[in-house]
Amino acid sequence: MSKCSPIAVILVSSGSRGERLLFRYPYEFDENKEVTQLNLPHNPYALIEEDEESKDGRACSTISQGQLAGYSDEILAHILATKTELCGRKFELKVDDIRFVCHPTIIQDVNSKLKKRSKEAPTMILFNVVFALQGDVFQSVVHCYHDLSKRLSIALKHEERRCGFLSSQAQIMLSVHDEVAALPEDCLDSPFRLMLPKSKLCRDLKDAYENNNWIQVSFCLPHKVHNVEQMRIDPDVIEKSLAAIRPYHAMLLLEEENELLEFLPLDCSPSLIRLIKLTTPLKSLQLLSQDCDLALSQVFQLVGHLVYWGKATIIFPLCEANVYVLSPNCDLRMTSPLVEEFTDKFPGQSLTAVLSNFSLPLPFGEHRNPLFEQQQLDQVRIVMWLLQNRLLIQMHTYVFLVALDIYLDQEVTSLRPHRLSERSFGSCGSTAESPGFGSDDVTVSQSLESCSLKSTDVGSDEDIQLKKGLSDNLLSELSEAEQASVLSIPAASNEEDLKLFARLCPYFRGKHHLEEIMYYENLRRSQLLTLLDKFRDVLITCSHQDAATITYQEFL
Amino acid sequence: MAGKDNKIKCIFFSEFHPVAGPKITYQVKTDSEPGDYISKEMFDIFHVYIITKPQLQNKLITVNALGHKIMGCSVGIENAKYSRNALLFNLCFVFDSLSNTTPYEPVVKKLASYLIAMELENGFISNEDSKSALPDILSKLLVQMNTYGKCSIQVNESNTIHLKTVSTAIDPPAVLGHHVPMFLVDKHSFNISQWDLTTQQLLPYIDGFNHVQLIAAEADVDLHLARMCMQNLLYLGIITLVPIFQFSNVYIPTPDINKLMNDTTLKHQCIRYVAKPGHEIPRFSEVFKLYCGLAPGITVKDFCARHNPHSLNVDHRKLIQFGVMKGLIRRLQKYPIRLPSTPSGYHSDNLKSLNKLLQGYNNYDEICCKEGMSHQELEEKIENDPHIVICWK
Structure with a gap:
C-alpha cells in the first residue's frame, strides 16, 4: 500500500448531543479480526507479551492491514471533535504512528438560522473531516490532505448554509447509529455499512478515500498522480518547475486527447478544451498561444494546470536536431509491463531494440531510415510514446567562453594558472546572472550602428583602431583576457561575425542551450553553428540535460 | 514564526490535580x-491531548x-x-509548529519511562518534596538538549537521566562488490x-580506487x-561510492558542471585534485574542457586517446574520480539485453549461464x-x- 494513501477518513461532529463520530471509512468490522481479538486472551503467551509491551510504554502499531485499528468510535470522536478555539485552522494530531490531519469547522452560526425553522432538531456546533495518515509521511503530503479537508469543509459548510445538507445527512447517520445500537448484541452489524446506501455524504467520503477525486471538490495529490518512486519531492519542486516553462517549450499530453476531454468536468474553461485539441508535441507554446488565440501567460497557466494534474508534461518541441539518450530511471527489464504495452502499440517492434538505438546520442533526424516513408511517422509516434513514459531525456548543448592561455598569462604577472582563471571567471559570474537582456541589447546595438556608420568612410589604417574601439564597446562585459582572446581569432576581423558574437556573448556562460539562444536571438541553427565553429578556439561546448526541465523528465 | 530551528521552546510538567483537575505544575x-x-487558556484547549483518557495513555501524542x-x-x-486511585501526569516538549520533531520522539518516550520508574521506586512525583526538584531538572534538560542534543542529569543516587536525539538519515543504497568506496572526510581526522x-581492518584499504571485493x-574479511x-x-x-574505474566506462556531464565554472573554491579544489603528482598544476580551462569532452558513446579509452590528459598534467583517474564525487559527471551503465525473439539452441553453450543475467536487470x-x-x-x-543489444543509461 502506498505510503501516501490515507488510512481512514472520518467525519465527527460536536453539538447538543455531544461528540459523535458520524462516519468512518473503511469501517473495521472484519470478522477475522474480531476472531483474532477474541482468541488473544486464550493464548497465555500472547497475553503476557502484550502486558509487557504496555508496561514498557512501547507502542504496538495501531495500523493493521493498512487500516486504522484499536480505536473505538468514542475515543476518536473525543479527540477529533476539537474545542471551538481550534476551528477554522489546520489541526494536526499524531498519536504514535498515526497522523490525523483535519480542518475543524464551526457551523453554529449557520445552524442558529436553521434552528428557527425546526426547533426540535439537535444542533451541530462543529464538524470535522479527518484524514488519518501514516505517521512518517512527508510534510508536503500532510499539507495536501489538510488542503483537501479544508476544501471539503468549505463545500460542506456552503451546502449546509444553502439547504441544510450536512444536518440532514448527519440525521440519517445518527438514526442508523441508533438503530444499530437498539439491535440485539448477536446480530451486530457495522452501522457504517448500513449507512452507505442511505447517505450520499457517506458515499462521497468513501469516494474521497478511494479516489482522491470528489464530486464537488476537485483535488489532486501530486505525489500519487505522478507515480513517482522516489518520494522525496520538495513541496515546492512542482511550483519551481512550473516557473521554468518557456515559450519555446511544447506540451506533451500523457493521455489520449479523447480520454482527457472526457475526464474534464462539464463546466471547465472552453479555452482549456481548445488548447488540448490544438496542441501537438511539435508546436511550441508560443505557436500554440497564437493558434488558440490566447495570451501566452494564459497558456502557461493552463499548461501548468495540466502538468500539476499529471495529464501533460513539458518537452522541447520534437524536431530533427533533438538529441535524446535513455533516462537514468529507464526500466530496461524484460519483465517490465512497458515491453508488452510497446509491442501492442507498435506491432513488430521491440522496446529493447528501440531503446538500444537511443543509447547513442544521435540527432533524432538520423534515427530513421530515409527509404521508408511510413517509418517516419512511426518514429515520431515512438519517440512520443517513449517521452510519455519518461524513458528518454533530451541532451542540450551549452557554450562556455574561455580565454586563451597566453592572454591569461599576460593579464596577471603571477604565473599561477588558477589565480588567473579565478579572476577572469569572477567577472563572468555577474554578467551571466542577468537573463533579462533587454536594456543591454539596446545599448550594444546603438553603439554598433554608430560604429558601422563610421567604418564606411575611414581608411585601412584607422581600421584597426576602429576595430579596437568597436570591440571595446561590444565586448565591454568581458574580461581583458577574454576580449584579447576573442579578437585574436581570425573570424573577429570580419565585422559581421564579431557583431554577432558580441550579441551572443551573454549566452556563452553555460546557462543557455543552443535552442534557447536561437529562440531569444531569432537565429537559425545553421547560423549559430557556423558562428560557434568560427570562434571554436575560445568556446567550449558541453552537452547535458537541461537543469530547468530535469524534473519533468524524471518526475513529472 | 521563528523558523525551523528545531529547538525546544518550552518544557512543561502537567498533572491531574485531585481537586483542580488538569493543570500545568511547572514550566520552563x-x-x-x-x-x-x-x-492557562491555551492549556484548557489542549488538555484533552495532554492528560488523556486511559485509552490514549502511553501513546506518544503530538498536537500541532x-x-x-x-x-x-x-x-x-x-x-x-x-x-483518585490513579496518578496522571505528562511531561511535554513544546516546539514551533514548523519544527521537525521526529528526533525528539524517542526522547519524550524515554523520559516518560524514567519518570514512571522513579515514581514506582520511591514516589518521586507523588511526594511533594521530591517533586519540587522538577523545575531545576526541567531547565537543565532544556538547556542541555538545545545546546548539545543530549543530556545526562543526575536526579538521585540511583537515577540519572540520559537522553540523546537521534537524527535519521536516508537509508543508504546497497553496497555491491564492484563499488569503490572513497573517503569524504579526511582519513586522519577521526580516531x-x-x-x-572489522571496519578497522578495512579502513586502510579504502583509497578511492580499490573496489569492495578487492578490499575484502x-x-x-568476508565480502558480506x-x-x-x-x-x-x-x-x-x-x-x-564511485564506480570502479575502467577504460571502457562512459561518463557524461550533468547540469551541475556549471558549478565548477562558477564556484571558485571548487575550481581550486578541482585543479589541485586532478593534478598529476610531481607536476605543475594544470590550467582550469584545460580541465574544464576535458570534462566537457565526456559524452555518451565515448569511453574513457577514446577520451584519453583524443584529449591526452597526461600531456596537460592531468591524472585521468583522478579527473573522473573528482567529477563523480562532486556530481559534475555521472556514469552511463552498460546493460546487455537479449532480445526475446532468439530461436532456442541458436546461441552457443557458454552463453547459457549468462542468459539469466541478460534480462535487463544487470x-x-x-x-x-x-x-x-x-x-x-x-x-x-x-x-x-x-541477438544481444546494448543499452546505456
Missing part, C-alpha cells in the same frame, strides 16, 4: 518574555495547532494509595580505534561483512563481478551474438 522556557509560554507543536506521552499509574574491529580480499561495514560508513556520510559491472570474468571476455561474448 527559552525566551525571556514574562509570563507563561503555555497560558495554534502555532505550537506539543509533544508528550501521557502517563497513568493506578494504585489505591493515590487520591580509528573507535570503530569496530586484501583485508581478509565488508559490504555491511561499507554501508554503515555510507550511512554516516564518511564515504561515498549491467556489465554486475555481470563481470558475478561471473568472475573480465570486461574484455564479456564484451567478446556479447559482440559475437547478434
Whole structure:
C-alpha cells in the first residue's frame, strides 16, 4: 500500500448531543479480526507479551492491514471533535504512528438560522473531516490532505448554509447509529455499512478515500498522480518547475486527447478544451498561444494546470536536431509491463531494440531510415510514446567562453594558472546572472550602428583602431583576457561575425542551450553553428540535460 | 514564526490535580518574555491531548495547532494509595509548529519511562518534596538538549537521566562488490580505534580506487561483512561510492558542471585534485574542457586517446574520480539485453549461464563481478551474438 494513501477518513461532529463520530471509512468490522481479538486472551503467551509491551510504554502499531485499528468510535470522536478555539485552522494530531490531519469547522452560526425553522432538531456546533495518515509521511503530503479537508469543509459548510445538507445527512447517520445500537448484541452489524446506501455524504467520503477525486471538490495529490518512486519531492519542486516553462517549450499530453476531454468536468474553461485539441508535441507554446488565440501567460497557466494534474508534461518541441539518450530511471527489464504495452502499440517492434538505438546520442533526424516513408511517422509516434513514459531525456548543448592561455598569462604577472582563471571567471559570474537582456541589447546595438556608420568612410589604417574601439564597446562585459582572446581569432576581423558574437556573448556562460539562444536571438541553427565553429578556439561546448526541465523528465 | 530551528521552546510538567483537575505544575522556557509560554487558556484547549483518557495513555501524542507543536506521552499509574486511585501526569516538549520533531520522539518516550520508574521506586512525583526538584531538572534538560542534543542529569543516587536525539538519515543504497568506496572526510581526522574491529581492518584499504571485493580480499574479511561495514560508513556520510574505474566506462556531464565554472573554491579544489603528482598544476580551462569532452558513446579509452590528459598534467583517474564525487559527471551503465525473439539452441553453450543475467536487470559491472570474468571476455561474448543489444543509461 502506498505510503501516501490515507488510512481512514472520518467525519465527527460536536453539538447538543455531544461528540459523535458520524462516519468512518473503511469501517473495521472484519470478522477475522474480531476472531483474532477474541482468541488473544486464550493464548497465555500472547497475553503476557502484550502486558509487557504496555508496561514498557512501547507502542504496538495501531495500523493493521493498512487500516486504522484499536480505536473505538468514542475515543476518536473525543479527540477529533476539537474545542471551538481550534476551528477554522489546520489541526494536526499524531498519536504514535498515526497522523490525523483535519480542518475543524464551526457551523453554529449557520445552524442558529436553521434552528428557527425546526426547533426540535439537535444542533451541530462543529464538524470535522479527518484524514488519518501514516505517521512518517512527508510534510508536503500532510499539507495536501489538510488542503483537501479544508476544501471539503468549505463545500460542506456552503451546502449546509444553502439547504441544510450536512444536518440532514448527519440525521440519517445518527438514526442508523441508533438503530444499530437498539439491535440485539448477536446480530451486530457495522452501522457504517448500513449507512452507505442511505447517505450520499457517506458515499462521497468513501469516494474521497478511494479516489482522491470528489464530486464537488476537485483535488489532486501530486505525489500519487505522478507515480513517482522516489518520494522525496520538495513541496515546492512542482511550483519551481512550473516557473521554468518557456515559450519555446511544447506540451506533451500523457493521455489520449479523447480520454482527457472526457475526464474534464462539464463546466471547465472552453479555452482549456481548445488548447488540448490544438496542441501537438511539435508546436511550441508560443505557436500554440497564437493558434488558440490566447495570451501566452494564459497558456502557461493552463499548461501548468495540466502538468500539476499529471495529464501533460513539458518537452522541447520534437524536431530533427533533438538529441535524446535513455533516462537514468529507464526500466530496461524484460519483465517490465512497458515491453508488452510497446509491442501492442507498435506491432513488430521491440522496446529493447528501440531503446538500444537511443543509447547513442544521435540527432533524432538520423534515427530513421530515409527509404521508408511510413517509418517516419512511426518514429515520431515512438519517440512520443517513449517521452510519455519518461524513458528518454533530451541532451542540450551549452557554450562556455574561455580565454586563451597566453592572454591569461599576460593579464596577471603571477604565473599561477588558477589565480588567473579565478579572476577572469569572477567577472563572468555577474554578467551571466542577468537573463533579462533587454536594456543591454539596446545599448550594444546603438553603439554598433554608430560604429558601422563610421567604418564606411575611414581608411585601412584607422581600421584597426576602429576595430579596437568597436570591440571595446561590444565586448565591454568581458574580461581583458577574454576580449584579447576573442579578437585574436581570425573570424573577429570580419565585422559581421564579431557583431554577432558580441550579441551572443551573454549566452556563452553555460546557462543557455543552443535552442534557447536561437529562440531569444531569432537565429537559425545553421547560423549559430557556423558562428560557434568560427570562434571554436575560445568556446567550449558541453552537452547535458537541461537543469530547468530535469524534473519533468524524471518526475513529472 | 521563528523558523525551523528545531529547538525546544518550552518544557512543561502537567498533572491531574485531585481537586483542580488538569493543570500545568511547572514550566520552563527559552525566551525571556514574562509570563507563561503555555497560558492557562491555551492549556484548557489542549488538555484533552495532554492528560488523556486511559485509552490514549502511553501513546506518544503530538498536537500541532495554534502555532505550537506539543509533544508528550501521557502517563497513568493506578494504585489505591493515590487520591483518585490513579496518578496522571505528562511531561511535554513544546516546539514551533514548523519544527521537525521526529528526533525528539524517542526522547519524550524515554523520559516518560524514567519518570514512571522513579515514581514506582520511591514516589518521586507523588511526594511533594521530591517533586519540587522538577523545575531545576526541567531547565537543565532544556538547556542541555538545545545546546548539545543530549543530556545526562543526575536526579538521585540511583537515577540519572540520559537522553540523546537521534537524527535519521536516508537509508543508504546497497553496497555491491564492484563499488569503490572513497573517503569524504579526511582519513586522519577521526580516531580509528573507535570503530569496530572489522571496519578497522578495512579502513586502510579504502583509497578511492580499490573496489569492495578487492578490499575484502586484501583485508581478509568476508565480502558480506565488508559490504555491511561499507554501508554503515555510507550511512554516516564518511564515504561515498564511485564506480570502479575502467577504460571502457562512459561518463557524461550533468547540469551541475556549471558549478565548477562558477564556484571558485571548487575550481581550486578541482585543479589541485586532478593534478598529476610531481607536476605543475594544470590550467582550469584545460580541465574544464576535458570534462566537457565526456559524452555518451565515448569511453574513457577514446577520451584519453583524443584529449591526452597526461600531456596537460592531468591524472585521468583522478579527473573522473573528482567529477563523480562532486556530481559534475555521472556514469552511463552498460546493460546487455537479449532480445526475446532468439530461436532456442541458436546461441552457443557458454552463453547459457549468462542468459539469466541478460534480462535487463544487470549491467556489465554486475555481470563481470558475478561471473568472475573480465570486461574484455564479456564484451567478446556479447559482440559475437547478434541477438544481444546494448543499452546505456
